[in-house]
Amino acid sequence: MTATEPIAGVGTHGALAAVATDLTKVYGEGETRVIALDGVSVGFRRAEYTAIMGPSGSGKSTLMHCMAGLDSITFGSVRLGDAELSTLNDKQLTLLRREKVGFVFQSFNLLPTLTALENVTLPMDIAGVKPDKAWLDHVIETVGLRDRLRHRPSELSGGQQQRVACARALASKPEIIFADEPTGNLDSRSGAEVLGFLRSSVYDLGQTIVMVTHDPNAASYADRVVFLADGRIVDEMAAPTSDLVLERMKRFEAQRTS
Numbered sequence: 001m002t003a004t005e006p007i008a009g010v011g012t013h014g015a016l017a018a019v020a021t022d023l024t025k026v027y028g029e030g031e032t033r034v035i036a037l038d039g040v041s042v043g044f045r046r047a048e049y050t051a052i053m054g055p056s057g058s059g060k061s062t063l064m065h066c067m068a069g070l071d072s073i074t075f076g077s078v079r080l081g082d083a084e085l086s087t088l089n090d091k092q093l094t095l096l097r098r099e100k101v102g103f104v105f106q107s108f109n110l111l112p113t114l115t116a117l118e119n120v121t122l123p124m125d126i127a128g129v130k131p132d133k134a135w136l137d138h139v140i141e142t143v144g145l146r147d148r149l150r151h152r153p154s155e156l157s158g159g160q161q162q163r164v165a166c167a168r169a170l171a172s173k174p175e176i177i178f179a180d181e182p183t184g185n186l187d188s189r190s191g192a193e194v195l196g197f198l199r200s201s202v203y204d205l206g207q208t209i210v211m212v213t214h215d216p217n218a219a220s221y222a223d224r225v226v227f228l229a230d231g232r233i234v235d236e237m238a239a240p241t242s243d244l245v246l247e248r249m250k251r252f253e254a255q256r257t258s
């Protein structure tokens with residue numbers, strides 16, 4: 001990419017929570033060499049909800065992992081808030097992830113012996129940071145967990161467990177939350193609850209969310225969808241609906257197989 005090419009999602013308004021420029025990720029070498037990301041430039045605005053979609057193997061998880069500082073990058077740059085990730089050592093990266101990034105995974109990743117509330121505050125307890133009580137209260141209210149705080153994960157439904165995981169991600173007011181197929185293990189009703197909650201955390205709490213999904217319905221909760229294919233951004237869509245996303249995906253599939 002040359003310096004004059006536009007970066008997807010970078011318009012004239014809205015500060016950026018994270019930006020990748022010419023991000024390239026190569027795994028392996030020789031015969032096993034795979035270019036998982038091939039010069040991706042993308043920005044994620046503050047208080048915006050972005051869905052990342054694309055066929056299996058298109059690089060969605062790799063993009064998320066590289067932008068979250070979970071995986072090294074081969075070429076290009078990633079900026080999270082004010083930090084340029086390539087300039088940070090392992091210890092600084094760990095701190096940055098702890099302070100600036102929230103994660104929500106397909107499997108809820110809750111500790112079974114802790115209550116819902118203890119799971120929510122665990123990252124801050126580990127970091128030795130005192131939770132902001134008013135904020136924590138606001139988050140708990142938003143996710144609708146007030147009457148489940150003393151329950152252990154095994155006493156909660158899948159949707160409730162994922163809402164605990166979302167509250168855990170939000171509790172420290174991270175710069176950005178990365179959600180990897182957050183509704184992949186949920187039935188459609190619980191999935192809708194979690195997606196609605198993620199949506200309202202963007203509207204009401206000003207959170208920035210980047211979510212990888214295969215599901216056009218899940219993507220319709222986002223403000224914007226970025227489409228990846230073969231490690232490149234091939235399109236993006238503002239104000240997505242399920243039907244428009246589905247139609248776009250079918251068109252990509254037809255192009256790939258023609």
Ligand SMILES: Nc1ncnc2c1ncn2[C@@H]1O[C@H](COP(=O)(O)OP(=O)(O)OP(=O)(O)O)[C@@H](O)[C@H]1O
Nearest residue numbers: 027028034036054055056057058059060061062063
């Ligand atoms: N650790 C790794 N070592 C080698 N190759 C990898 C590794 N991780 C991912 N890849 C390869 O990089 C490419 C992109 O993988 P990635 O997991 O990012 O795709 P994805 O779009 O998230 O796929 P899916 O929708 O199936 O989860 C794939 O070809 C994959 O095989």
